[in-house]
Amino acid sequence: MLYYLFTWLDKQFDFPGAGVFQYISFRAAMAVIGSLVISLLFGKKIINYIRKKQIGETVRELGLDGQTQKAGTPTMGGLIILAAIIIPTLLFAKLNNVYIILMLVSTVWLGAIGFLDDYIKVFKKNKEGLKGKFKVIGQVGIGLIVGITLYFHPDVTTKERVFTSGSKSTFDPAFVNSAEYKAPKYATEETKSIKTTIPFVKNNEFDYNVIVRWICEDCNKWGWIVFIPMVILIVTAVSNGANITDGIDGLATGTSAIIGTTLGILAYVSGNTVFADYLNIMYIPHSGELVIFIAAFVGACIGFLWYNSFPAQVFMGDTGSLALGGIIAVFAIAIRKELLIPILCGIFLIENVSVIMQVYYFKYQKKRRGIEFAKANRLFKMAPLHHHYQKVGFHESKIVSRFWIIGIMLAVLTIVTLKLR
Numbered sequence: 001m002l003y004y005l006f007t008w009l010d011k012q013f014d015f016p017g018a019g020v021f022q023y024i025s026f027r028a029a030m031a032v033i034g035s036l037v038i039s040l041l042f043g044k045k046i047i048n049y050i051r052k053k054q055i056g057e058t059v060r061e062l063g064l065d066g067q068t069q070k071a072g073t074p075t076m077g078g079l080i081i082l083a084a085i086i087i088p089t090l091l092f093a094k095l096n097n098v099y100i101i102l103m104l105v106s107t108v109w110l111g112a113i114g115f116l117d118d119y120i121k122v123f124k125k126n127k128e129g130l131k132g133k134f135k136v137i138g139q140v141g142i143g144l145i146v147g148i149t150l151y152f153h154p155d156v157t158t159k160e161r162v163f164t165s166g167s168k169s170t171f172d173p174a175f176v177n178s179a180e181y182k183a184p185k186y187a188t189e190e191t192k193s194i195k196t197t198i199p200f201v202k203n204n205e206f207d208y209n210v211i212v213r214w215i216c217e218d219c220n221k222w223g224w225i226v227f228i229p230m231v232i233l234i235v236t237a238v239s240n241g242a243n244i245t246d247g248i249d250g251l252a253t254g255t256s257a258i259i260g261t262t263l264g265i266l267a268y269v270s271g272n273t274v275f276a277d278y279l280n281i282m283y284i285p286h287s288g289e290l291v292i293f294i295a296a297f298v299g300a301c302i303g304f305l306w307y308n309s310f311p312a313q314v315f316m317g318d319t320g321s322l323a324l325g326g327i328i329a330v331f332a333i334a335i336r337k338e339l340l341i342p343i344l345c346g347i348f349l350i351e352n353v354s355v356i357m358q359v360y361y362f363k364y365q366k367k368r369r370g371i372e373f374a375k376a377n378r379l380f381k382m383a384p385l386h387h388h389y390q391k392v393g394f395h396e397s398k399i400v401s402r403f404w405i406i407g408i409m410l411a412v413l414t415i416v417t418l419k420l421r
Contacts, residue, residue, distance in 0.1 A: 001090055001091055001095070002021065002091045002092060003021050003027065003091075003092060003093065003094055004095075006018040006020075006021040007021060007022070010022075021092075024268075024271075024288050024289065024291050024292065025291075027092040027093070027292050028092075028264075028291045028292050028295035029295070030088070030091075030092050031088040031089065031091075031092045031093075031292045031293075031295040031296040031299065032088075032295045032296070032298065032299040033299070034084075034087065034088035034091060034092070034296065034299070035084040035085065035087075035088045035295075035296040035297075035298075035299030035300045035303060036084075036299045036302065036303045037303075038080075038083055038084040038087055038088070038300075038303070039080055039081075039084045039299070039300055039302075039303020039304050039306065040303050040306055042080070042083070043077075043080045043084075043303065043304065043306070043307055043314075044307070046077070046079060046080050046083075047074050047077065047080075047307060047313060047314045050074040050075070050076060050077070050314065051074045070312070073312060073313070073314065073315055074313070074314045074315070075118060075122065075314070075315040075316075075317040076115070076118045076119075076122065076315075076316075076317045076319050077304065077307070077308065077314035077315055077316045077317065077319075077320060078111065078114060078115070078118075078316040078317050078318070078319030078320020078321065078323060079115075079319055079320075080300075080303075080304055080307075080314075080316075080320075081300045081301065081304050081316060081319075081320045081323065081324070082107060082108075082111045082300075082319070082320070082323060084296065084299065084300035084303055084304070085107055085293070085296045085297050085300045085327075086104065086107060086108070086296075088292075088295075088296040088299070089103070089104060089292060089293050089296050090104075092292050092296075093289055093292040093293060094289050097155075097286055097289045098149070098153050098155040098156060098286070099156075099286060099287055099289060099290050099293075099334050100289055100290070100292075100293060102146060102149055102150075102330065102334065103290065103293045103327065103330060103331065103334070104293075105142075105145065106142055106145075106146060106326055106327060106330045107323055107326075107327055109138070109141070109142045109145075109326075110138075110139070110142060110239060110322045110323040110325075110326035110327070111319055111320075111322070111323040113130070113135060113138040113139070113318075113322055114317065114318035114319040114320065114321065114322035114323055115318075115319045116130050117129040117130035117135065117317075117318040117319075117322075118317040118318050118319050129318070130318075135322075136236065139232075139235055139236040139239055139240075139322075139326070140232050140236065142235060142326065142330075143228075143231050143232030143233075143234075143235040143236060144228065144231075144232060146231050146235060146330050146333065147224070147227060147228030147229075147230075147231035147232060148224075148228065150194075150227075150231070150333065150334065151194060151223075151224045151227055151228060152224075154192075155286060156192075157190035157191055157192055157193070157284075157285055158190070158191060158193045158195065158282050158283065158284055158285070158336075159189075159190055159191070159282075159283045159284075159285060160191060190285055193207070193282075194207065194208045194209060194223050194224075194227045195207045195208075195282060195336065196208070196336045196337070196338060196339055197281060197282070197336050197337050197339060197340065198339055199339065199340055199343065199414075199417035199420075199421070200417060200420060200421050201421055202421050204280075204281070204421055205282060206339070207223075208223050208226045208227045208230070209223040209226075211223075211226045212225060212226060230338075231333055231338075234329050234332075234333060234338050234341065235326055235329040235330060235333075237329075237352070238325045238326070238328055238329035238332075238341060238345055238348060239322050239325035239326040239329060240325065240352065241325055241345060241348030241349060241351060241352045242256065242321050242322070242324045242325025242326075242328070242348055243318060243321040243322050243325060244348075244351045244352055244355060244384050245321070245347060245348055245351045245384070245386070246315075246316060246320070246321035247384060247386050247387060248310075248386050248387075248390070248396040248399060248400060249308060249309060249310040249311060249312040249396060249397070249400065250305055250308050250309040250310060250312070250397075250400050251386060251399070251400045251403055252316070252320075252321055252324060253301050253304055253305045253308050253316065253320075253324075254301070254305055254309075254400065254404050254407075255347045255348070255403065255404065255407045256297075256301050256324045256325075256328065257298050257301035257302050257305070258404065258407040258408055258411050259328055259344055259345060259407070259411065260294050260297045260298040260301060260328070261298050261411070262344055262411040262414055262415060263294050263328065263331050263332060263335070263337070263344075264291055264294040264295060264298065265415060266335055266337050266340075266414075266415070266418075267287060267288065267290040267291050267294060267331070267335045268288065268291050269281065269418075270282070270283065270284045270287055270288075270335045270336070270337075271283075271284055271285075271286070271287040271288025271289070271290070271291070271335075272288060279418045279419065281418060282336060284335060284336060287334065287335055290331065290334060290335065293331075294331060297327060297331075301324070304316065304320070310396060310397040310400070325348065328341075328345065329341070332344070340414050340417065343410055343413055343414050343417065344410060344411060344414040346406070346407070346410040347403055347406065347407050347410070350385055351384040351385055351386070352384075354380060354383050354384050354385040354388070355383045355384050357379055357380075357383075358378065358379050358380050358383035359383075361378070361379040362374050362378060362379075365377060386399050386400075386403065
C-alpha cells in the first residue's frame with residue numbers, strides 16, 4: 001500500500017525521497033523493521049491477552065526435564081508471526097504481483113488450519129486437536145492451488161539465456177577477461193516453463209516435462225501431471241516437518257529464520273539479471289518482489305524468538321508451525337529451488353525421518369521379537385530427534401543452539417551449490 005502511495009507522490013509531486021520505494025532492497029529493509037516492531041511491541045499485548053483468556057498449553061507427561069513447568073504457557077502465539085508477516089507485506093510489497101498474492105494466500109490458509117487445530121485443543125479440550133486427515137486435506141488443498149497457479153498463470157514465467165558467439169554457459173574468469181568474451185543475454189520474450197534447479201549438476205536445470213515427454217512428442221502439455229503432485233508433496237512434507245520440529249523452545253523459530261534468510265538471497269539473485277547471469281541460474285521475472293515477503297518472514301521469526309527462546313513465554317502452536325513450513329515450501333517452489341529443500345531444510349528432514357524410523361523400527365521389532373522387546377529396544381530414546389537428546393541428558397537450550405549451527409552450515413552449503421557443480 002505504501003509502495004503505491006509513494007509512487008504516486010513521486011510521479012505527481014516529485015515528493016523528496018519517495019523514489020526510494022522503487023528499490024526492492026529498501027522495501028525489504030522496511031519490511032524487516034516493520035515485522036520486528038509488530039512482533040516486539042504488539043507481541044507482548046497478544047501474549048497478555050492470551051494469558052488473560054487462559055489459553056495455555058496442555059503438556060503431556062513424557063518424562064522430560066522441565067516439561068511440567070511449561071504447562072499453562074500461552075499458546076497460539078503463531079498469530080504474532082502471521083500478523084508480523086502479513087502487515088509489512090501489505091504495506092511494502094506490490095500487491096498485484098502473482099507471487100506475493102500466492103504467498104499471502106498460503107500464509108492465511110495454513111495459518112487457518114493450524115489455528116483450527118489449536119482452537120480444538122485449547123477451547124474444546126481435545127488433546128488430539130484437528131484430525132490428521134483434515135490437516136492433510138488442507139495441506140493438499142493449498143498445494144493444489146499453488147501448483148495450478150504456478151503452472152497455468154500467465155505471469156509465472158522465466159527468461160531463457162541467449163548465447164552469442166563467444167559466450168559460455170559457465171563463468172570462467174580467465175575467459176571473461178579475454179577479448180573474445182561476449183556476455184550472455186536473456187531473451188526479450190518471457191516463456192512458460194516448469195524447469196527447476198538441480199544442485200551439484202553443471203547444467204543445473206531440470207524440466208518436469210522430461211518425465212512425460214518419452215510417452216509422445218506432444219506430451220509437454222501434460223507436464224502438470226508430474227508438477228502439481230510434486231508441489232503437493234513438498235508443501236505437505238515441509239509443513240509437517242516444521243510442525244514436528246516445534247517441540248522445544250526456539251528450535252522451529254530460529255531454524256525457520258535461517259532458512260528464510262537463505263531463501264531471500266536465492267530470491268534476490270533469481271530476480272536480478274546481473275546475478276542470475278553471473279551464477280548461471282535461471283532468471284525469473286517479477287520474483288524479486290518475493291524478497292519483501294521473505295524479509296517480513298525473517299523479521300517475524302526473529303521478533304517471535306524474543307518471547308519464544310528458552311524459557312518460552314509463549315508457544316507458536318500449530319497456528320505458527322504449519323504456516324512456517326508451508327511458507328518455506330511454497331516460496332522455494334516459486335523461485336524454482338524446491339530440489340534444494342532436502343539440504344536447506346535438513347533439520348526439518350531429519351526430524352521427520354527420525355519419527356518415521358522410530359515407528360517402523362518399533363513395528364519391525366514387535367513383529368519379530370515381541371512387544372516387550374520392542375518397547376525396551378527403541379531406535380531412539382524418544383522421537384522426534386530433539387527429544388532423544390533431551391532424554392540423553394542435554395539441556396534443551398544446548399540442543400537448540402547446536403541445531404541452529406547445523407542449520408547455518410546447511411544454509412551455507414545451499415548457497416554454495418549455486419557454483420559447486
